[in-house]
Amino acid sequence: MKFIAIIPARYASTRFPGKPLAMLGGRPVIQRVYEKVKEVISDVYVATDDQRIFDAVEGFGGKAVMTSASHKSGTDRIKEALDKVGGGFDVVINIQGDEPFIHKSQIEEVCRCFDDESTQIATLGIPFTEKGGMEAVANPNSPKIVVDNNGFAMYFSRSIIPFVRGVEQSEWMGKYPFLKHIGLYAYRAEVLRQVTALPQSSLELAESLEQLRWLQNGYKIKVGITTLETVGIDTPQDLEKAEKLLSEM
Numbered sequence: 330m331k332f333i334a335i336i337p338a339r340y341a342s343t344r345f346p347g348k349p350l351a352m353l354g355g356r357p358v359i360q361r362v363y364e365k366v367k368e369v370i371s372d373v374y375v376a377t378d379d380q381r382i383f384d385a386v387e388g389f390g391g392k393a394v395m396t397s398a399s400h401k402s403g404t405d406r407i408k409e410a411l412d413k414v415g416g417g418f419d420v421v422i423n424i425q426g427d428e429p430f431i432h433k434s435q436i437e438e439v440c441r442c443f444d445d446e447s448t449q450i451a452t453l454g455i456p457f458t459e460k461g462g463m464e465a466v467a468n469p470n471s472p473k474i475v476v477d478n479n480g481f482a483m484y485f486s487r488s489i490i491p492f493v494r495g496v497e498q499s500e501w502m503g504k505y506p507f508l509k510h511i512g513l514y515a516y517r518a519e520v521l522r523q524v525t526a527l528p529q530s531s532l533e534l535a536e537s538l539e540q541l542r543w544l545q546n547g548y549k550i551k552v553g554i555t556t557l558e559t560v561g562i563d564t565p566q567d568l569e570k571a572e573k574l575l576s577e578m
Contacts, residue, residue, distance in 0.1 A: 330419040330420055330443060331372075331416075331417065331418045331419045331420070332370050332372070332418065332419070332420045332421075332422060332440060332515075333370070333372040333373075333374070333411070333414065333416065333418040333420070333421055333422070334366045334369075334370040334372065334373045334374070334421075334422040334424050334436075335373075335374050335375075335376050335394075335407040335410050335411065335421060335422070335423060335424070336359070336362055336363060336366065336373070336374070336375045336376065336424045336425075336426045337375075337376045337377070337403035337406040337407055337410075337423070337425075337426060338359050338375050338376065338377045338379075338382050338426035339377065339378060339379065339382075340377075340378075340379035340381060340382055341379075344563055344564050345562070345563060345564050345565055345567075345568075347381075348426075348427055348562060348563075349377075349382050349385075349426050349427075350381060350382060350385055351562070351565075351568055353429055353562075353568065353571055353572060353575060354572065354575045354576075356389075357385055357389075358426070358427065358429050358562060358568075359375060359382065359385065359386065359426055360385070360386075360389045360391070361429035362424060362425075362426055362427075362428060362429050362431065363375060363386065363389075363391045365429065365430075365431050365433070366422075366424050366431070366436060368433050369433050369436040369437060369440075370422065370436065372416070372418070373391070373392065374391075374392045374393065374394050374410055374414060375391060375392070375393045375394070375426070376393075376394050376396050376406045376407055376409070376410035377393060377394075377395065377396065378395065378396055378397060378398040378400070378406075380395075383395055394409075394410040394413050394414060396409045396410055396413075397409060402539055403423060403425075404423065404514070404521070404524070404525055404539060405525050407421060407423050407521070408521050408522060408525040411518065411521065418518055419443075419517065419518060420440070420443055420515055420516065420517055420518065421515065421516050421517075421518055421521050422436065422439065422440070422513075422514070422515040423513070423514040423515065423516070424436075424513065425512060425513065425561065427561050427562045427563065428559050428560065428561050428562070429560075429562070429571065430559065430560040430571070430574070431513070431559060432555070432557045432559075434555065434557065435453055435511070435513060435553075435555050435557060435559070436513070438453060438553040438554070438555055439451045439452065439453055439513055439514075439515045439553050440515065441553065442515070442551040442552075442553050443515070443517070443551075445551060447549055448517075448549065448551040449516070449517055449520045449548050449549045449550070450514065450515070450516050450517075450520060450524075450540075450543060450548055450549070450550045450551070451514070451515045451516075451550065451551045451552075451553060452482070452510065452511070452512070452513060452514050452515075452540070452550060452551075452552055452553070453510075453511040453513050453552065453553050453554070453555050454474045454476070454508040454509060454510055454511065454552045454553070454554055454555075455508070455509050455511055455554070455555050455556065455557070455558060456506055456507070456508055456509070456554070456556070457502070457507040457508070457509050459502055462502065463489075463498055463499060463501055463502060465509075466489055466501070466502070466507045466509075467489055469487040469488070470487075471509050471510070472485050472486065472487055472509070472510040472536075472538055473485070473486055473487075473488070473489065473490050473507060473508060473509060473510065474508045474509075474510050474552055475490050475491060475508070476508065476552050480551055480552055480553075480554075481549050481550060481551055481552065482540075482544060482550040482551075482552050484541075484544065485510055485536070485538050485540050485541060485544070486536060486538075487536055487537075487538070489501075489507070491505060493505055508552075508554075511555065511559055513559075514540075520548065524542070524543050524546070524548065527542055527543075527546055529542060530542040530545040530546065531545070532544070532545050533545070560574060
């Protein structure tokens with residue numbers, strides 16, 4: 330199969346304007362993400378609506394595509410980028426532009442999901458650990474996944490799923506292997522074009538999780554498993570933590 334990785338990157342951000350161009354260890358965040366992905370996927374593009382980001386990517390030797398500023402999601406942006414790039418790709422990988430520590434093995438795992446011909450969309454999950462406890466599981470900013478016996482998502486939720494009946498919540502960790510969602514996605518090219526044409530669904534609007542639109546419309550989402558945590562950058566404080574982490578590597 331022919332894979333392409335597209336990294337959506339916007340300059341505007343409520344919590345951290347200009348985040349893709351913020352310097353991390355002497356290089357822009359977007360460059361670090363790009364170089365990590367390039368270790369695995371030969372065809373990598375940054376999809377942006379900002380000339381500064383476009384110029385920075387081309388400046389370090391990367392490939393960039395200018396896209397509309399009106400997109401409501403990164404999924405819509407990568408669909409436009411795919412159409413502009415062309416090339417007859419089979420699978421499109423959507424890499425978050427704020428995760429400079431994404432692991433090679435995570436990208437490889439999401440690619441392996443397409444060895445199953447019934448996979449239309451793929452993503453990753455990581456088991457919650459005893460160290461984080463139920464407090465981490467209960468965090469609504471960490472969506473949970475329930476999967477079926479074949480590794481396909483049954484549901485995503487900001488709530489704790491499943492509910493463990495007859496057991497004190499403090500003891501739930503030992504009764505069920507709760508799974509945290511990691512927002513790395515990949516789509517068969519024709520499926521990407523289909524899901525971006527769908528209207529928002531009632532479940533998506535309720536939980537503010539785009540992937541519920543796809544599930545509610547019957548698409549099959551394969552969930553690869555990783556044991557490696559990602560380190561995203563959402564705020565200037567996160568960048569400071571990332572700088573420290575980089576210095577320790």
